Amino acid sequence: MNASLEKSAKREVSFIVNGEEKILFAHPMERLLDVLRNDLGLTGAKEGCGEGECGSCSVLLDGMLVNSCLVPVAQASGASIITIEGISTHGLMSPLQQAFLKCGGAQCGICTPGMILAAVHLLEKEPEPALSDIREGLAGNLCRCTGYMQIFEAVARAAQLRMAK
Amino acid sequence: MRADPADYKLVSPRNLQAVLSLLADEPSQWLPIAGGTDVMVLYSAGKLPNRKLIDIWGIPELRQIEVLPERIRIGAACTYTALRRHEIISRDFRLLALAASWTGGIANQNRGTLGGNIANASPAADSLPALLVYDAELTLISVRGERRVAYRNFHTGYKKTALAADELIQDISLPRKFAGYASHARKVGARNAQAISKVCLAALGQCADSVIRDVRLALGSVAPVPLRLQETEHLLNGNKIELSLINAARKSVMKEIRPIGDIRSSARYRAAVAANLVAEFIEKLAVEGTYA
Numbered sequence: 001m002n003a004s005l006e007k008s009a010k011r012e013v014s015f016i017v018n019g020e021e022k023i024l025f026a027h028p029m030e031r032l033l034d035v036l037r038n039d040l041g042l043t044g045a046k047e048g049c050g051e052g053e054c055g056s057c058s059v060l061l062d063g064m065l066v067n068s069c070l071v072p073v074a075q076a077s078g079a080s081i082i083t084i085e086g087i088s089t090h091g092l093m094s095p096l097q098q099a100f101l102k103c104g105g106a107q108c109g110i111c112t113p114g115m116i117l118a119a120v121h122l123l124e125k126e127p128e129p130a131l132s133d134i135r136e137g138l139a140g141n142l143c144r145c146t147g148y149m150q151i152f153e154a155v156a157r158a159a160q161l162r163m164a165k
Numbered sequence: 166m167r168a169d170p171a172d173y174k175l176v177s178p179r180n181l182q183a184v185l186s187l188l189a190d191e192p193s194q195w196l197p198i199a200g201g202t203d204v205m206v207l208y209s210a211g212k213l214p215n216r217k218l219i220d221i222w223g224i225p226e227l228r229q230i231e232v233l234p235e236r237i238r239i240g241a242a243c244t245y246t247a248l249r250r251h252e253i254i255s256r257d258f259r260l261l262a263l264a265a266s267w268t269g270g271i272a273n274q275n276r277g278t279l280g281g282n283i284a285n286a287s288p289a290a291d292s293l294p295a296l297l298v299y300d301a302e303l304t305l306i307s308v309r310g311e312r313r314v315a316y317r318n319f320h321t322g323y324k325k326t327a328l329a330a331d332e333l334i335q336d337i338s339l340p341r342k343f344a345g346y347a348s349h350a351r352k353v354g355a356r357n358a359q360a361i362s363k364v365c366l367a368a369l370g371q372c373a374d375s376v377i378r379d380v381r382l383a384l385g386s387v388a389p390v391p392l393r394l395q396e397t398e399h400l401l402n403g404n405k406i407e408l409s410l411i412n413a414a415r416k417s418v419m420k421e422i423r424p425i426g427d428i429r430s431s432a433r434y435r436a437a438v439a440a441n442l443v444a445e446f447i448e449k450l451a452v453e454g455t456y457a
Contacts (some may be wrong), residue, residue: 007171007172008170008171008172008173008174008175026170027170027171027173028170028173028174028175028176028177029168029170029173029174029175029208029218030170031170031205031209050209050210051206051209051210052202052205052206052269052272052273055270055272058272064246064275064276065271065272065275066272066275066276067202067272067273067276069205069209070200070201070202070205070206070209070273070276071201071205071276072175072198072201072205072218072220074175074177074220075177075201075220075222075223077177118270118271118272121271122271136266136271137271139270139271140269140270140271140272140273141270
């Protein structure tokens, strides 16, 4: 590429990740996914396709489900981010994670963090989802193991448990 | 090859004026980035030609939806999620709300923007045929001032637009006169979520005593630009719906479109599906149009 081009400097970025304030230096165009994985050691979010089609890098950015491979880190400055590592409490699985385990919704595990975050986002908006809502809410997350049925079942089960409480 | 983030500059101006000043100072050098669902894909693959990007995601003026008595004005950086959740859009501009629901999965709808879709100018974009049938008008803004452009004149060729080097799309305005029309939208693709369309249709029209009035047909993925089917509309308007008219419309659609064969579909398949989708709408209009 053009060698005469000036390099951009790293800049301070601060945000809240899973409830903790983080301050680091990064190039503004670094992908949020890479900063989470490489700088913060949060390797739950995975890189699948790197182009926003598979959903395995899903995180919540100010409560919105996003593909972290498509977010320049500068755009996350000042935001609150939740990754899969922030879904369990004190090392205990959330009811949604337990439902995935119980229903066989996780097999190889690559898609699972993204599936769980997409499901969290769905249940926030739609606490009693119909199967069509679950299918739509998770349509941006690809799984090559389960055939999806166990995942839909897990989300439906978690929703029922939540409502029963 | 993967891009090196150190080779790219990204600035986040605080307001619209600062964005426009940058665009004016070095025309064609700066690429606006909103939700990044197109730009970041090219960037990650090392295929983004621009090295300087302006972040417009946080500019409040571009994120508003303003409802006026005669029009609705949608800020260019409004997301598909914002369109889907908006009461008036989901009620009176169903074709746009539906297209928004087809655009990628939820994560992409949370970030992808209508203005981005327009500027990116893909002939396969699902929301663009809806803008054509709703007579959308764009406000283009620069330090020189603002100008209005009819959306039907915006795309000048494959991925070419009327946007000047120092201009930004500020908003998309739709007249509120179609609430009583029958509408129909269909996307034909490999799967409903995520897949890019082989063909998509947005259609509006009125019908009384089986006679068609003000029919509006637009198709995606059948030409270098999102295409309004003016000849077919002309053929249909003022005529009574019957089999011979539907067959004539099918022929007219096939004549009017310029589909290509690519990785997603063949030209022949696209032509057949385009004609079927228009025929399907006319049949629907015969049943539903009288309620309008």
